[in-house]
Amino acid sequence: MKSAFPIVTVVLAIVAAWYVAAALMNAPLQRDLYANAGRTDYSTQDLIVDSLNMERPKLPGPHQVVGELYKLVFATPPTSKRSLVYHGRITLEETLVGFLFGAALGIGLAVLIVSVGWLERSMMPWIVASQTVPIIALAPMIVVILYQFNITGLAPKAAIAAYLSFFPITVGMVKGFRSPDPLQLDLMRTYSATPAQTFLKLRAPSSAPFFFASMKIGAAAAVVGAVVAEVTKSEDGGLGARLLAGSYYGQTVQIWAALFAAAALSAALVGIIGLIGRIAERRMGFVQ
Amino acid sequence: MNARRLADLLPPLAFGLAVLILWEAGVRLLHVPTIILPPPSAIAVRFATSIPTLAADFWQTIKGVLAGYALGCASGLVVAILVDRSLFLRRGLLPLGNLVSALPIVGIAPIMVMWFGFDWQSKAAVVVVMTFFPMLVNTVAGLESASAMERDLMKTYAADYWQTLFALRLPASLPFVFNALKINTTLAMIGAIVAEFFGTPTVGMGFRISTEVGRLGIDMVWATVLVAALTGSLFYALVAGVERRVTFWHASYRAREV
Numbered sequence: 001m002k003s004a005f006p007i008v009t010v011v012l013a014i015v016a017a018w019y020v021a022a023a024l025m026n027a028p029l030q031r032d033l034y035a036n037a038g039r040t041d042y043s044t045q046d047l048i049v050d051s052l053n054m055e056r057p058k059l060p061g062p063h064q065v066v067g068e069l070y071k072l073v074f075a076t077p078p079t080s081k082r083s084l085v086y087h088g089r090i091t092l093e094e095t096l097v098g099f100l101f102g103a104a105l106g107i108g109l110a111v112l113i114v115s116v117g118w119l120e121r122s123m124m125p126w127i128v129a130s131q132t133v134p135i136i137a138l139a140p141m142i143v144v145i146l147y148q149f150n151i152t153g154l155a156p157k158a159a160i161a162a163y164l165s166f167f168p169i170t171v172g173m174v175k176g177f178r179s180p181d182p183l184q185l186d187l188m189r190t191y192s193a194t195p196a197q198t199f200l201k202l203r204a205p206s207s208a209p210f211f212f213a214s215m216k217i218g219a220a221a222a223v224v225g226a227v228v229a230e231v232t233k234s235e236d237g238g239l240g241a242r243l244l245a246g247s248y249y250g251q252t253v254q255i256w257a258a259l260f261a262a263a264a265l266s267a268a269l270v271g272i273i274g275l276i277g278r279i280a281e282r283r284m285g286f287v288q
Numbered sequence: 289m290n291a292r293r294l295a296d297l298l299p300p301l302a303f304g305l306a307v308l309i310l311w312e313a314g315v316r317l318l319h320v321p322t323i324i325l326p327p328p329s330a331i332a333v334r335f336a337t338s339i340p341t342l343a344a345d346f347w348q349t350i351k352g353v354l355a356g357y358a359l360g361c362a363s364g365l366v367v368a369i370l371v372d373r374s375l376f377l378r379r380g381l382l383p384l385g386n387l388v389s390a391l392p393i394v395g396i397a398p399i400m401v402m403w404f405g406f407d408w409q410s411k412a413a414v415v416v417v418m419t420f421f422p423m424l425v426n427t428v429a430g431l432e433s434a435s436a437m438e439r440d441l442m443k444t445y446a447a448d449y450w451q452t453l454f455a456l457r458l459p460a461s462l463p464f465v466f467n468a469l470k471i472n473t474t475l476a477m478i479g480a481i482v483a484e485f486f487g488t489p490t491v492g493m494g495f496r497i498s499t500e501v502g503r504l505g506i507d508m509v510w511a512t513v514l515v516a517a518l519t520g521s522l523f524y525a526l527v528a529g530v531e532r533r534v535t536f537w538h539a540s541y542r543a544r545e546v
Binding site for chain 1: 296299300302303304321323324325376377378379380381383384387389390391392394395396398399401402403473474477478481482485486487493494497498501504506509510512513516517520521523524525
């Protein structure tokens, strides 16, 4: 834990910089407010304090965001449409459902690619190329297409989350299944192991580090997919819908709160996967 | 050599062609309505007939992409060199930089649209934030990649910090830097397109997609997606091409020559 102190210092420095930036960015607005109210007798201190506590600041102060988060997470009943717990749950459900489907699909495709030779030669270039394509551009269309089939609610957004998480998982798992070195593969051949045995006893276990790494990327991508999907179809709520609503009505504090909630959700998911990964890798002997 | 490259190219080309034919035939035989999935031929026709619109959208979006990409990558590189001088900063900033890569940064798009207006500047700002951290993390890792042996050699030459930096450590970090540059091409496209979902003048790829989806002009959406895909791939290929030129000495390229 020798890096705890530097991290805390850097975080504190960021918070300090944030306060300075907030004061500088909001001060002109606050001056206009004073001018409109006919107030001229304000001191510099008033100006700074007031610009850090504006209702619709350009950049809300950290305490405002934390206050809003506290209000919307703990002080609002979770059933209320204003509660971030309510919207966070919607986003979390979409993310998880999408991520599970995306992971299953990604791993399945990776297994196919590794075991069927011609499939790899014909598909891998396309899968690699698809990494360079901004697939998120397809998100709004997928929502509408699924809507035509009367698929609404959670499914279209989960589909986008699945879609976004599936590509990095396929690429990562193909790499993972290929990670055993030729010597080990040769050893399996001397045992006259069938391809299925080689796969189960060598390829699958040795892909574990790749598995957890690509799960982390996939989970983060699934959150992005869910949030962006909610922006394009915002009637059913979710953190992305809160972002959009906040930007419509100029509620900056609300945008930041939703953003932090989404960040926390993503970080928690990735953190949990990382933790499971570390334990599993230690048990499997990847880390001494 | 050329025959082998052709043999490498053939399976993926055949596969792509097969997908297109299946798509076209499937849509026509099953009478899938165009608003659900237009056949590739319809998309091609729409693409060919809307080139002026698509070109205008392309220029609008690419302005934000390129400006943001250049600024984000450059500032990531500079901050990485500054951070590299202090072990304390490195320990403090790197875990945060890694954490940020797990966060849905595109979410800052509405804030940037509010700060910098509807035009391409706000899209560039989103791209700057999205591309900054991968560059920072990769460059810091790259600067550490020169071996102790090589650094000792520089010391025996009595090279000062800057000489070591420019003659040894920066060149040695190039594979890492290019890795970030490649990741960032995709991130930049994503950032610019998603930011356009939050408000834009009436032009731009993200704007076109969201409005045409609303009007059920799905063939136009596909045509725009095609432009985005081509742009993304070309952008990536360009950076990868420069990489091959600049880091020809690296093991991953040398091996291929044999």
